[in-house]
Amino acid sequence: MNFNKIFLTGFIALGLVFLLFKTNTTANTLADVNDVFKVIEPAPNKKLKGEVNVSWIMYDDDNENIPFVAEILDSQNCTQNFGSITSASTGQSSQTDPYTVTWNTNSTLTNNLNDGDYCLRICLQLQNENYYSVCNSRIVTITNQNELPTFTKFPNDLILNENEQFTFKLEGFDADGDTISFRIKQAPSFVTLNGSNLKIQTPTISQGELTYTVIISIDDGLSGEVEQQFKLTVKNLDTQVSESLGSNQSQNNSNSNQPNEEQDNGESMKEAEISLEFLSPKSDQIIENNLLEIVWEISPDSQTKSQILEYSSNLETFFQIAELENNERKFSWDVSSLSEGVYYLRIKVQFDNGIAISKVSPKFVVNQNETITSIPLILNVKPEIDSTVTEVKTIEGKLVPSQNSSIDEKSLRVYFDGKDISENCEVIESEFRCIITTDLAKEGLHNVKVEIGDTSGAANSFDWQFRVDPTPLEREESQNKHESLILFNREINPNSIFIVLLICFSSLVLLFVPWFLYALWRRDTDELEEEIKTTESEIITEQYQIPATDTTITTNYYTPPTYNEPQSFENKNT
Numbered sequence: 001m002n003f004n005k006i007f008l009t010g011f012i013a014l015g016l017v018f019l020l021f022k023t024n025t026t027a028n029t030l031a032d033v034n035d036v037f038k039v040i041e042p043a044p045n046k047k048l049k050g051e052v053n054v055s056w057i058m059y060d061d062d063n064e065n066i067p068f069v070a071e072i073l074d075s076q077n078c079t080q081n082f083g084s085i086t087s088a089s090t091g092q093s094s095q096t097d098p099y100t101v102t103w104n105t106n107s108t109l110t111n112n113l114n115d116g117d118y119c120l121r122i123c124l125q126l127q128n129e130n131y132y133s134v135c136n137s138r139i140v141t142i143t144n145q146n147e148l149p150t151f152t153k154f155p156n157d158l159i160l161n162e163n164e165q166f167t168f169k170l171e172g173f174d175a176d177g178d179t180i181s182f183r184i185k186q187a188p189s190f191v192t193l194n195g196s197n198l199k200i201q202t203p204t205i206s207q208g209e210l211t212y213t214v215i216i217s218i219d220d221g222l223s224g225e226v227e228q229q230f231k232l233t234v235k236n237l238d239t240q241v242s243e244s245l246g247s248n249q250s251q252n253n254s255n256s257n258q259p260n261e262e263q264d265n266g267e268s269m270k271e272a273e274i275s276l277e278f279l280s281p282k283s284d285q286i287i288e289n290n291l292l293e294i295v296w297e298i299s300p301d302s303q304t305k306s307q308i309l310e311y312s313s314n315l316e317t318f319f320q321i322a323e324l325e326n327n328e329r330k331f332s333w334d335v336s337s338l339s340e341g342v343y344y345l346r347i348k349v350q351f352d353n354g355i356a357i358s359k360v361s362p363k364f365v366v367n368q369n370e371t372i373t374s375i376p377l378i379l380n381v382k383p384e385i386d387s388t389v390t391e392v393k394t395i396e397g398k399l400v401p402s403q404n405s406s407i408d409e410k411s412l413r414v415y416f417d418g419k420d421i422s423e424n425c426e427v428i429e430s431e432f433r434c435i436i437t438t439d440l441a442k443e444g445l446h447n448v449k450v451e452i453g454d455t456s457g458a459a460n461s462f463d464w465q466f467r468v469d470p471t472p473l474e475r476e477e478s479q480n481k482h483e484s485l486i487l488f489n490r491e492i493n494p495n496s497i498f499i500v501l502l503i504c505f506s507s508l509v510l511l512f513v514p515w516f517l518y519a520l521w522r523r524d525t526d527e528l529e530e531e532i533k534t535t536e537s538e539i540i541t542e543q544y545q546i547p548a549t550d551t552t553i554t555t556n557y558y559t560p561p562t563y564n565e566p567q568s569f570e571n572k573n574t
Helices: 002-024 237-245 247-255 261-271 471-482 494-544 569-573
Strands: 036-041 051-059 065-074 081-084 090-092 099-104 116-127 131-142 150-153 158-161 165-169 171-173 181-187 191-194 197-201 210-219 225-235 275-280 285-287 291-299 304-312 319-324 330-334 341-351 356-360 364-366 377-382 394-400 407-416 425-428 431-435 444-454 459-468 485-487 490-492
Touching: 036 116, 036 131, 051 065, 051 116, 065 377, 081 459, 116 377, 131 394, 150 225, 181 191, 181 225, 191 210, 275 341, 275 356, 291 341, 319 330, 377 444, 377 459, 394 407, 394 444, 407 425, 407 431
Parallel strands: 158 225, 285 364
Antiparallel strands: 036 051, 051 099, 065 081, 065 090, 065 116, 116 131, 150 171, 165 197, 181 210, 181 356, 191 197, 210 225, 275 291, 291 330, 304 319, 304 341, 341 356, 341 364, 377 394, 394 431, 407 444, 425 431, 444 459, 485 490
8 A cells, every 4th residue: 555655656756747847848948048039920810911010029148130031831831931021131139129020911022922821930040059040930811812701681670579589591792702600799698699590589678678789790711800780679568568558648657747767767778878898808919928807898887787708719609707796897817728729708798677788809819838949041042032133153041950950961952943053052161152053044033942951850941032134234344345445556445534534634733723822822912012012102202291382592602701821931031
């Protein structure tokens, strides 16, 4: 007995260890725990038409820019490639801000797409100790050419008595031949739908006639749904008898000054439009944290007798979630027990006065665990996707292995317009390079397909297109040839002559400008000197000029006396 207990205990412990190990090694674990990869939109199984946004969060603590590939493949195995959805090849690394590209679903960059299901796959190159790849894929439906279905047989507004049964077969038409389905979006609980058969079993009412709005949709499963509605009025038999037998009493009551509260209440209920709407979940909302906050609104707000919340994955079979209190308008639901997929909610509300209505929520997606896979990638291809080049001599690209693996160089296969050119290719440091011969690099559109595998056994392929248009190069060569000149028995390019003339002109300008500036300076200097001389002359003349006068001047001449020569001394003595 003790041995059995020990054995059972050990077996349970091993089971717990196994479960713990399995939990810690999910497909969502990246090689670098600091890296982040999460696709935001579109949601799985979403219908897409025209231009849509594709966004995801990618973060690598080792790189600011992350190389990626976003492509469309077949919906069965996600292997047949229909082309890329964007020409971008790198995006900014961020833990919070999604990276978004716009995709025109009418066509990829390389192929026109028919309506239907496809695999949308986004792959990144991340880095830990070495580069590795991660991919996230989901099925989406393209509905560009599909037309909406229409009702061809639908009930008009109905007036039924209490406890009366009514059946009606709905009919619709889809121009594309798609299978159509009907569902009730809003109706009282006594209105049911089985396939296309609408059944109404009116209840017993005691407060006069009641009017309901019944909304039914038709859906082809591709383009979406079309809604149509009718009014359903349920009359109380006692009220009808009273009206037929006691019209005079009704007239008197109408003229009475005393208010009849019961009558007033009945009239107000007849005219009231009771609205029941889901505020959460939103259409195509993705539930990823195992907890869905369900919120609804009843207008006008009034006391309810019961509220029952249900869910379904096919709109045919509903399962009860909870029976709620009368005043509740919010409920937190743990969806961890649900498998991944699309679901709907339904709430059935009954009021104290006998009115019962129900409402189906928009679809939402339970996405418990995003499946992250790892495959070898072909990135940074040249010539680039959908580019136009004048000539092509090589085909090049980068190869990234899956996690914990390395590229198998021998597995490389390259096809140029369907011809295997692998023998002209080589792989050097995770990059491949193929030599393109002249006979292959012709003018026009070319297709390239690259296949690669790695040591983990994973494989991948990538194909793209580019165009060769040598016209610009030939035009330039032709212009250069026809515009050449013959000078001294030599062919001279006009560009060379132009350059020589430009140099000569520049030299003349360099010589002329200093001389011209000197001449201007000399002229200004001479003019200044002349102006100074003129000014000085005018000042001297003004200072020393003698004014004219009429005074007569008389001149007296001095006549010296006659000088007698003295006699000599000798003569005096004699």
